[in-house]
Amino acid sequence: MTKTFLNGRSGSRRRSFSKPTEDPLWLKLLLGGVAIAFIAILLLFPLALVFSEALAKGLTAFWTAIVEPDSLAAVRLSLLAAAIAVPLNTVFGIAAAWSIAKFDFPGKTFLVTLIDLPFSVSPVVAGLIYVLVFGAQGWFGHSLADHDIHILFALPGIVLATVFVTFPFVARELIPLMVDQGRDEEEAAATLGATGFQTFMRVTLPNIKWGLMYGILLCNARALGEFGAVSVVSGHIRGVTNTMPLHVQLLYDNYDYSGAFAVAALLAMLALLTLALKTLLEWRYADELAASHRR
Amino acid sequence: MSLTVDSVMKKFGRFPALNGASFVAPQGSFVSLLGPSGSGKTTLLRILGGLEFADSGAVRFADLNWLDMPARTRNAGFVFQQYALFKHMTVADNIAFGLKVRPRNRRPSSADITRRVTELLALVQLPGLEGRYPSQLSGGQRQRVALARALAIEPRMLLLDEPFGALDAKVRKELRADLRRIHDHAGVTTVFVTHDQEEAFAVADLVAVMKDGRIEQFGAPADVRRNPKTAFVSEFLSA
Numbered sequence: 121m122t123k124t125f126l127n128g129r130s131g132s133r134r135r136s137f138s139k140p141t142e143d144p145l146w147l148k149l150l151l152g153g154v155a156i157a158f159i160a161i162l163l164l165f166p167l168a169l170v171f172s173e174a175l176a177k178g179l180t181a182f183w184t185a186i187v188e189p190d191s192l193a194a195v196r197l198s199l200l201a202a203a204i205a206v207p208l209n210t211v212f213g214i215a216a217a218w219s220i221a222k223f224d225f226p227g228k229t230f231l232v233t234l235i236d237l238p239f240s241v242s243p244v245v246a247g248l249i250y251v252l253v254f255g256a257q258g259w260f261g262h263s264l265a266d267h268d269i270h271i272l273f274a275l276p277g278i279v280l281a282t283v284f285v286t287f288p289f290v291a292r293e294l295i296p297l298m299v300d301q302g303r304d305e306e307e308a309a310a311t312l313g314a315t316g317f318q319t320f321m322r323v324t325l326p327n328i329k330w331g332l333m334y335g336i337l338l339c340n341a342r343a344l345g346e347f348g349a350v351s352v353v354s355g356h357i358r359g360v361t362n363t364m365p366l367h368v369q370l371l372y373d374n375y376d377y378s379g380a381f382a383v384a385a386l387l388a389m390l391a392l393l394t395l396a397l398k399t400l401l402e403w404r405y406a407d408e409l410a411a412s413h414r415r
Numbered sequence: 416m417s418l419t420v421d422s423v424m425k426k427f428g429r430f431p432a433l434n435g436a437s438f439v440a441p442q443g444s445f446v447s448l449l450g451p452s453g454s455g456k457t458t459l460l461r462i463l464g465g466l467e468f469a470d471s472g473a474v475r476f477a478d479l480n481w482l483d484m485p486a487r488t489r490n491a492g493f494v495f496q497q498y499a500l501f502k503h504m505t506v507a508d509n510i511a512f513g514l515k516v517r518p519r520n521r522r523p524s525s526a527d528i529t530r531r532v533t534e535l536l537a538l539v540q541l542p543g544l545e546g547r548y549p550s551q552l553s554g555g556q557r558q559r560v561a562l563a564r565a566l567a568i569e570p571r572m573l574l575l576d577e578p579f580g581a582l583d584a585k586v587r588k589e590l591r592a593d594l595r596r597i598h599d600h601a602g603v604t605t606v607f608v609t610h611d612q613e614e615a616f617a618v619a620d621l622v623a624v625m626k627d628g629r630i631e632q633f634g635a636p637a638d639v640r641r642n643p644k645t646a647f648v649s650e651f652l653s654a
Contacts, residue, residue: 157462304499307466308485308561311493312568322516326503 169186174385184389185382190359194367194383200275201341201350201363205282209339213290214332218324219299222306235291246284247352250277267387273355280361281349286339293335294328333401341394345387398412416442416477418572423472425458425628426646432458434628435472440621442477445598445605447615450625451651456608458627461573463606464493464574466631476604477571491572492565492603496580500549500558506560507532507545513568538597540624555586562594566601573598573605579614611654616640625649 145152159182174182180292185191190229216235220228238246252258264271271277303326309319327333354361364387371380416438425433440446448456461467463474463521465486480628481489506598510532514523523531536542539559549557558578565573575594586609595618598605609615615622616636624631624639624647632644643649 147606240585304497305501307486308493308495308499308501308513308564309516311464311466311489311491312516313487314512314516315487315488318516320514323501395427 134237170381170388172386173377173381176381180298181378182382182385185376185379189381190362190378191379193360194364195386197278197362198276198344198364201278201282202278202340204215204339205286205343206336210290210332210336212287213294213335213339216291216292217298217328218320220295221301222303222324229276232295235295238287239292243281243348244352247281247349249284250280250353254410255333255404256290269349272353273357273361275361277353278350278361282346285346285349286342289339290335290340293331293338295399297328297331298324330405333396337394337398341391344390367368417475418442418444418446418497419473419475419535420463421473421475422461423459423474424470425455425462425467426470429616431628433462433469433472434473436625436628436630437472438621438630440604442604443526443602444620444638445595446607446621446623447619448606448616448625449610449612449651450631451610454625455628456610456623456625458628460574460576460606460608463572464491465489466493469572477535489572490568490570491574492570494558494565494569494573494575494578496559496577497559498549498554500557500561500564502549502572504548506536506541506547506552509549509560510535510564510567512564519552531567532563533538535567538600539563540565540593554582555590556620558582559592559593562597566597569601570603573601573603575605577608577610579609588616624651626651 145319174185188197215279215400216231217227220232251272253260254264254277255261256272257264259327271280305323309323345365346363349361351366354366356362356364356366356370358367358370364383368380368384368387371383420436420438422435422437423433424435425432431566436455436459438446447551448459450456458467462469462482465484466527469482472482478577483488501512506511514531516524516527532545533542537561541556541559544552544556544560549560564579570574578594579590582590591614594605594607607615607619620634621634622639623633623634626647634640639648640652643652
């Protein structure tokens with residue numbers, strides 16, 4: 121049996137047909153080349169330039185620019201603002217995504233639109249909103265001043281602006297994921313006697329943890345890098361209300377290029393660290409990820 | 416002591432999914448809800464399970480006002496068409512879930528839970544699969560795990576929503592026989608939704624033929640087959 125089968129095959133010459141989904145070689149090279157060139161020119165080259173400029177005067181000059189008190193203050197302020205804004209938006213994002221994905225209620229579409237608002241509104245406008253509300257001429261300006269509460273040109277204003285701008289990241293990451301997963305597992309948990317909190321902790325949260333992690337990382341990267349909204353509410357007080365991106369601009373405007381690039385390099389490094397962390401997590405938990413995606 | 420469903424109504428928007436469904440089944444019986452899609456059988460089942468709320472009507476079961484209780488306290492095991500197993504948990508953790516979420520004073524010890532999981536896996540004929548994840552099981556195996564998970568809470572009522580709909584004919588027949596055996600063994604009241612009349616008649620003590628949110632005929636399989644009350648029932652059964 122096997123023999124005749126083999127003989128029958130060897131008689132016909134093997135012809136190579138190209139698969140219907142396979143493109144010619146020149147097209148593959150062209151498209152690949154364009155993509156690589158695009159990434160190189162727009163992303164890798166500028167990033168490399170930031171680091172090379174920062175280190176142009178040597179490692180010592182770089183280090184001196186970083187440990188300079190105003191720069192250190194900017195780093196501290198940025199990290200502090202992110203450390204407050206990111207947990208807040210994690211909680212808000214989970215709450216928003218949970219209610220949108222798992223429940224039906226009137227005004228749901230409107231809520232989704234509201235969540236997208238910070239993406240569509242210019243960050244400068246977002247900053248101005250807070251000036252209008254909390255500024256000296258704003259709605260609450262007088263009463264706040266009477267009670268000696270400082271929101272604008274202080275940490276609360278910077279945190280508020282950061283929270284506004286980074287609000288959609290966690291929610292937007294989770295909503296499609298939770299809608300896709302449906303309510304079946306939550307319903308099963310309810311029929312098995314679980315309370316709402318038990319269902320959330322034991323069923324919902326484990327199912328969304330990777331999306332959540334990704335959303336938090338994106339939210340964090342954006343919180344550290346936010347410029348426009350924070351710029352409006354911060355007041356640019358050197359060493360007091362200057363965040364890292366604002367400090368970069370201030371140094372650059374004062375012709376302190378090596379300083380500007382040093383802080384910029386540090387900012388870029390935080391972003392790269394975020395990406396590296398994400399890749400590491402994906403690689404470390406690849407099996408679990410695959411298991412939770414398959415049904 | 417019986418399951419009494421009394422003129423249950425439910426609308427989704429303006430579409431009436433249930434239009435006064437009523438039947439009375441003795442406790443411990445096996446009831447099949449049979450009907451074409453859109454006849455309201457899944458809606459009725461989900462109302463019995465507490466996953467959907469009736470607009471009006473009443474359900475009494477085991478001398479309880481069934482519709483006033485949240486799903487959590489009904490102690491009604493639910494088996495879904497698409498299994499709805501917890502993807503991130505092992506088979507053992509899936510089955511043990513209903514026991515582990517109990518308040519501390521009613522929660523069995525972990526040794527008892529392990530023993531119970533082993534028993535249940537033997538009952539659904541999947542011994543030794545404790546450590547697997549749902550994604551590593553076939554469709555038939557997943558549904559057996561889902562059944563074991565629903566039985567773990569020692570339910571008063573077992574509700575199954577087209578549980579074998581996604582499985583092939585041979586597996587369906589095996590599972591059907593096992594389900595009947597498990598029903599008799601556990602002594603629960605079982606309500607089983609299907610659109611497959613052969614399945615409904617083979618497994619149930621009582622069949623409710625549904626149409627447009629109402630129960631067209633309710634009775635023992637043999638009676639319904641011998642005396643179809645309406646043109647719809649006789650047409651549906653001869654199809």
